[in-house]
Amino acid sequence: MASQVQPPQPQQLSLFDAAAPAAEPAARAAEPPLTALPAAPPPPPVPPRFQHPRAQRQILLGEHRVAYEFRRARRRSIGFVVSAEGLSVSAPRWVGVGEVEQALQAKADWILRKLHEQRERADRIQANRVQWHDGTSLPFLGDTVIVVLDPRTTGAVLHADAQTLPGVPRLTLHVGLPQAATQAQIREAVQSWLQRQARRVFEERCNVFAPRLGVRLKRLTLSSASTRWGSASADGSVRLNWRLIHFGLPVIDYVVAHELAHLREMNHSAAFWDVVRSVLPDYEHSRGLLRSEVLPVLE
Structure with missing residues (x-):
């Protein structure tokens, strides 16, 4: 009996069997070498904070x-x-x-x-930079003054109204300028008035404290320094920053007494502070106000 020839079975490829190697492709043309990309520029330096x-x-x-x-x-x-x-x-x-x-x-x-x-x-x-116009408000002797442009006024005149409502400034500074006045004109007029008031008040307070401290003030000048409220020299002269006029009288008295005390003690020793304390026992409070307050920028 003739044996039967079985037809060939299709080959199965297991997932774990290695695949037959593929035929080698035809030779390829040589590829050009890769060119290195230029390095990225370094980031700009961080500017100082x-x-x-x-x-x-x-x-x-x-x-x-x-x-x-x-x-x-x-x-x-x-x-x-x-x-x-x-x-x-x-x-x-x-x-x-x-x-x-x-x-x-x-x-x-x-x-x-x-x-x-x-x-x-x-x-x-x-x-706090001031914008100069009709209605500008400024601190003056610890209070608030409102600038009023009033062409009927000659120079600058301070008005006080004791009948104002609570919270409404009682002081108005009438400046003899028209409504169309420039900021520079208003600033010059108001600053000139403030400086005149500063000299008047400083002279009054120096006349009060100099005898109490036993010193003689030979010359008082106004300063516009940006970092110092006052200075004193051994020759008896004192310079006070006119912007102190924005503060209340206790702060002005502290700076006046401080500088006059230097006419006895040209230092900041314990002896110097004893001299200041002899006329202002609570000077630390006023000194703290002076350091913490931010004044309006009038330029």
Whole structure:
């Protein structure tokens, strides 16, 4: 009996079987070598968050880059000053830059806190910048005065109304200018009046405190300094910032007594503060008001 020939079974490929190698493709043309892409340019440097106008160096303190003024000085240790301009650092000539930067890192929290305080103060000053027009309000002797353009007035005349409603300023300064006056004209007229009032009030308060302190004032001049409220010289002259006229009388008295006390003690020793305390026992309160208050920017 003839045996039957079984037809060939189709081959099954298991998932675990290796696939048969594919036929080699025809030879390909040689590919050109890959050209390296140009490196991306480095990102621009992050500008300093706090920058002193005369900065020569900068450092990263925490998350903030601080550009600071650096100078050599005849002193025994590294000094830091944070002002409205920014951070200033002074160091002896024998101290290396690395040691200076270590000191900055050690003081980073204090420096950043003071820089933020100065920035916030600058923002408040900007917000207090006066816009000169009819109805502008200004602080005067701790009160509020409203500027009124009144062409019928000669010069500038202060009016006080004791019958105003609560919360309504009782003082108005009538300035002899038309409604069409420019901001510069209004500013000049009001500032001139404020400076005249400042001289009058300062002279009165000096006449009160000089005899009590046992000093003789030889000359009183007005100052417009941006960082100092007053100064005194050994020759008996005193300079007072006319912008003190914005404060109430207790603050003015503190600055007057402070400068007159320097005619006895040309320092800030314990003896000096005893002299101030002899005429103003609670001078610390007025000094605190002077430091915390932000005056209007009249320029």
